[in-house]
Amino acid sequence: MNAIIGQPVSRVDGPAKVTGHATYAAEFDLPGLVHAAMVVAPIPRGHIRSVDTAAAERAPGVLAILTHENAPRLPYHQIPQRPQVDAQSGEQLHVLQDAEVRFNGQPVAVAVAETLEQAVHAAELVRIDYARTPALTIFDPARGRPPSEGNVKAGRVPELGRGEAEAALAAAPVRVEARYTHPREHHNAIEPHVTIAHWEGEHLTLYDKTQWVDNDRKEIAHVFGIPEERIRVVSPFVGGAFGSALRTWPHVTLAAMAAQRVGRPVRLELTRRQLYTSIGFRPHSEQHVALGATKDGRLSALKHEVIQQVGRYEEYAETVLSPTSHLYSCPNLLARYRLVEMDTNSPCPMRAPGVVTGVLGLEMAMDELAVELNIDPLELRLRNYAETDEQKGLPWSSKELRACYATAAERFGWSRRRPEPRSMREGDQLVGYGMATAIYHSDRSAATASVALTGNGGAVVRSASSDMGPGTYTSMTQVAAETLGLPLEQVRFELGDTNLPYAPVHGGSVTMASLGNAIVAACGAAQKKLADLARAAQQGPFSGLPSEAVAFHGGGLARADGSGSVVPYAELLRQHNLGWLEAEGSAQPGEETKKYSSAAFGAVFVEVRVDEALGTVRVPRIIGAYDVGRVINPKTARSQCIGGMVGGLGMALEERADWDARFGRVMNANLAEYLVPVNADIGVTEAIFVPNDDRNFNPLGVKGLAEVAICGVAPAIANAVWHATGRRIRQLPITPDVLL
Amino acid sequence: MQPFTYAPVADAAGAAARALQGASFIAGGTDMLQLLQEGVAQPAELADINRLPLQGITEDADGAIRIGALTRLQDAADDARLREAFPVVTEALDLTASPMVRHMATVGGNLLQRTRCLYFRDVSTPCNKRLPGSGCSALDGENRHNAILGGSEHCIAVQPSDLPVALISVDAEVQIQHADGAERWVPVEDFHRLPGDTPQIETVLRQGDVILGLRIPAHARGRRSHYVKVRDRASFSWALASAAVALRLDEGGRVTEARIAVGGVATKPWRLPRVEQELLGVRLDRDRARLAAVWAAEGAVTRSGNAFKQPLLQRTVERAIIEAGELA
Structure with a gap:
């Protein structure tokens, strides 16, 4: 061989x-192709009083204006066994089916015209009179409620744990407790979401940006009430997605609806601003972590509550409690998950959904515990190494996390770290070293x-x-x-x-x-x-x-x-x-899921430079070592990992949707104001793969490697900022206004 | 996007004539295309001025430097004479946008760049600058990027360009031609207007005006100059605060001339005469720099999200003075 x-x-x-x-979804050049543009609601909740499409219909090149008044009534059959990528309760947005406005940015009309410019112009000419009603646009943790039944069945449980966490925490000789938050974040893949819909008789072809053609077909078949066999979905290339193209969004239905109406193939591409409301996002989260430990640094109690925003017409929930349940050895554990309903488009998976959030709180709290105990943060992790998955009560199918710690620490030069904060400098800059553990459950x-x-x-x-x-x-x-x-x-x-x-x-x-x-x-x-x-x-x-x-x-x-x-x-x-x-x-998957718990692991070490007077943080080095099982292609695997590291850096220092509660709207919905890292932000990024071959998990011996790489980066950076400055910033992103 | 007519124009007189009829200009288009796409700008006519002979940098006999309005930012940044004589200008350009944008964007266009205020750019929200009388959403909204200096109850939008901030520190002037053929010179410092109760009027330009170029006078040569920009990421983002400092020191290290202007914090590129005054006649050291910089935020009015700009501005000015004075 x-x-x-x-x-x-x-x-x-x-x-x-x-x-x-390479032909991407927008680029399929079909004969007779025409263009659609969406009109979206500018209010967070209410209903449409009246629609005036006269001017739009008279505009040059216009073929049709679809609104709730003239759009076909679609059956919207529900998929009996919903895939995990869909919201597990409620129903997806039914587009143009009624006069209700459920969130700011909801599509309320579609203009179809010969050219894109004509469609955009016509969309602007649609006059809609709205009646606004009171909206839930403020994230209020007090309104947190458990996930509903559909999500619980899918494993997004409201509580999990073992032992007696409350009592153990009260009795613990050393305790730390803190709140951590991150804002709503958006995928911002380079390629916008786009669909070309083409009906030929009763057969529909969709050229779509999707991470799952089979589910795209199933969803549209159910929405339109037609057999799956009559639909073909084509998606040979995807220009980045990070989870945003896992499920099928309302604009795909709109494209198919518009194509049916005008009898021509229709392309509907979302604008950058529409990408903040017409697909999903990583939900804003607040979390509370309490750790109890013995004086020699063994965890005796772990309490973790995560509260996230959720839309109101359907309920998307995440596996936020998964890392807490098994990352460390701890006999007494209580993890709780709550959702706060808001009038917004629905959140959705974004790279390492849920897990990156859970790891953030847990790994920042572990760093605080290390300080409290005066133990090296890496040593603290080693003292609480989970030899088995204590929540599932199963052995790991494989776990080379110790090798990850050792390899990355050695490569990074962790031993040079002076434990006291503010103890390392380079010129006028404060230098900080920080680390965190990464984990992402492996599924097949x-x-x-x-x-x-x-x-x-x-x-x-x-x-x-x-x-x-x-x-x-x-x-x-x-x-x-x-x-x-x-x-x-x-x-x-x-x-x-x-x-x-x-x-x-x-x-x-x-x-x-x-x-x-x-x-x-x-x-x-x-x-x-x-x-x-x-x-x-x-x-x-x-x-x-x-x-x-x-x-x-x-x-x-x-x-x-x-x-x-x-x-x-x-x-x-x-x-x-x-x-x-x-x-x-x-x-x-076979019997292995009953015999083993499987996860990819990693250890992330970062160096930060902080200009204390100006509040800026730069990251010259990120070193990660990963146990992802067998590596099929170290080159593309490395690309995956350094991409995840860059994403983690963005989460730590830059990414934030500026939400205006008065409008229920993301105000910085463009790439000039919603910042993601650029080349100048990135210094040395190294991804090292520790040898492993997990045949217990599957015959190829691979685990998963996409998601694990973003986990742990943001807490490692926040922990390094503490080490540099002595200031514990528990709110991401860590921007100059926060540091000053 | 509203339909508009598009036509190139060949010379300044032709451009001015179109402007008199209400045409908007497009040069590099790096801002105009965004404004068109978002429906913020809805011109009936777009006059393409890229063919006007206004490109390039020349030096006058007396040592003044002239920069044509259509000079691309990158070409200006790469000009050795400019870098040698007025480093504050090329440093500001180095820190502007990204290389791709700098290769398209023009010097004249940069002076006219519209604010990045989130509400100005989003047509679904009220904004007095975009739609006079509709209200200012930034006053009680997401105003982290908004101005702490020069604002009014009608508008606190920041003029976001780096270049004019640097130009003020070297006493640069803007050359303007009107449709009637008359030419005039306006100091960059006076080019932009405070919002007051007419935030939609941003400069002293009148309908039918064309910017021909800039002149940096010879008398500004010899100043130690420097530009510092603080932003949310290392490149390609707007200033949270920036400072252009140009100082002339005598042989004893005393400040005999000082020009300081700041960006990212004010509704127009903002000169700081009080800080300049504090520096005049003093022997520059770190303490003096700090004491002078305290005055940078004089008169600042902060809102919920931008209070951090007050200390940040002071520290940015202090840093720029120290580095310009080579005290670092």
Whole structure:
């Protein structure tokens, strides 16, 4: 077997992307394509009194103006078993179905015209008279309520724990307790969300930005009440998503509705400002952490309450309590989750949803405990190392977190840290070192793939997966090439089309653990089919041999005992007069979920420089070491991780939606005022992978690696700011106004 | 986006004539395109002035430097004469926007850049500058970026450009031509207007005016000058506070001339005569710099979200004086 897995292969789709040959959703140039533009409500709650579309309808190029008064009534059937990416209670926004306004930014009309400019202009001419009613636009933790039943069933529980946390906390010789907050944050992928909808008779094709074509199809089928078979979703390239394209948003329905009305393919692309209201976001959260410990630094009690904002028409909740439940060894634990209803568009998963929030509070509190105990923050983590998942009562399928701590600390030079705050300087700048642990639970889902061995000696692998940037095209090609024993160039992977075999959501770090194993299975199935043909043949080198007497290696079939030569795939196909041979394979979670708890781990160390007079924080170094199981492609894996680190830096120092409660609106809804890191913010970012191969979790030995990389970065930076300045900033982002 | 007509113009007179008819100009377009897309600007006519012969930097016989209005910010930043004579100007340009923006944006356009006030840029909310009489949403809203100096009860929007702040510290003037052919010079310091009760009027330009360029006089040569900008991220963001300092010191290290202007904190590029006065005649040291900088926020009126700008402004000015005086 040639070693392709584990090689730092450059992206196979890289040349297409950098030369403009990769076709993104907005770029499908269909004959007769026309454009749609949304009109959105400027009030947080109320209803539409009247609509005047006369001027808009008269505008040049206008084909239709859809409002709640003339839009088709859609059945909006509910999906019986909702996917995890959807809100688990309430119902999705029913667009243009009634006069209600449920949040500021809600689509209330759509203009369709020959050109984009004409559509935008017509949208501006739609006159709507609103009646405003009182709205819930203030985040008031006192209104917090437990998640409702749908979410509880999906694992977003209101409480979890073990032992007697309250009593243990009261009795603990050392205690720390604090509140931490982060604001509403937005994904801000480069590519805006966009859909082209094209009806041909009763058949609908959607060219969409999505992380899950199969679910996109299912959602629209239910909304329109038509069979899934009549819908095809195409999404070969995604320009970044970070979770925003997991579920299907209302504008996809609007595009399909508009295309149906005008009888032409319609493109609807959200503006940057609309991306703050027409898709989701990471909800504003406040959390309270109380830790109790013995004097030698062993946790005796852990209390953690997280309160997040949620919309009112549907209920999106997150796995915020997951890290708290098992990151450290602690006999007495109580974690609580509450939601505060607000009149807003619905939040949704954003990189490491929930977990990044839970880790933030816990890891900042651990740093405060280390100070209180006068123990090195890293040493405190080691003293409370969780040898098992104490909440589930299961062993880890694998856990190399100790190696992560040791590797990253060594690389960073943690031993040079002086424990006292304000003790390190470089010129006029205060220097701070901080660290935190990262964790993200590893899951896998059922997946299917097909493999076609082709007459030219190559293979085409297919699955309806997605590649929003992590390198799915590349890593899956590696898995297939290695499994088939073919050179990388001979294998092509196709994804992003509902015509392909079913794939799970491309999110939650599940893709490789799920689909990778399905591809291995599909490769095996194709090989078996071919070997069976060869053995059943009347003549040839394998004629009449039992199955155990033949084996594939080096890109072909040979006798298992090594005698004779290797007959390549293409030769075998020729011998059987086959142009190609295809087989499907699948993989799904098994007994391992009952036997083990699985997670990816990491240790993050950062250095900050603080200009105390001006309140600025810069981050010259972030060093992370990760246990993500086996690494298929260290190059794209590194890209994933440093991307996560950059995201974490943004969370710590820059990202904040400026919410104006009077309007129930994000005011800085553009990339000039909603800041994300730029190159100048980024110094050394290093991602190191500690060796591991988790066959307990799945045959490929991978865990997940997307989400874990953003976890821990923000608390590590906040902890470093404390070390630099002696000031504990418990509110993100840490901007000059907060520090001054 | 409202429909508009678009036409290039060939010379200043032609541009001024179009402006007299109500046309808006577009040069680099780095701000205008945003304003058009968001529906903030709704011109009936857009006159493209990129072909006007107003590009480039020249030096007068007396040592003054002239910068054409259509000179791209990056070209000005890269000009060796400008950098040598007036480093405060090129430093301010270095810290402006991003390289891509600097290659498009023009010097004249930068003077006319509209405020980044969140409410001005969002047509769904009241704003006196965008829609006179509709009210100021920033007074009691998300006003972290808004002005603590020069505001009124009608508007506290910041003029966000770095360049004019630096230009004030070197006594630069703006050359303006009117449609009737008359030319006039206006000090950069007097170019922008306070909002008062007409925040929609931002400069002294009249309908039918065209900016031809800038002149930095020879007498401003020889000052030690420096620009400091404090912002939320290391690049490509607006000043929370910025300071341009230009000092002339005698052989004994006494300040004989001082020009200090600040940005990011005021409704117009803001000169600080009191701080200048405090420095005159003193032998510069860190204490003097600090004591003078205390006056930077004189008259400041803070709101819920921008109170931090008061100490930040003082410290930014102090830092700029110290670094300009090479006391660091």
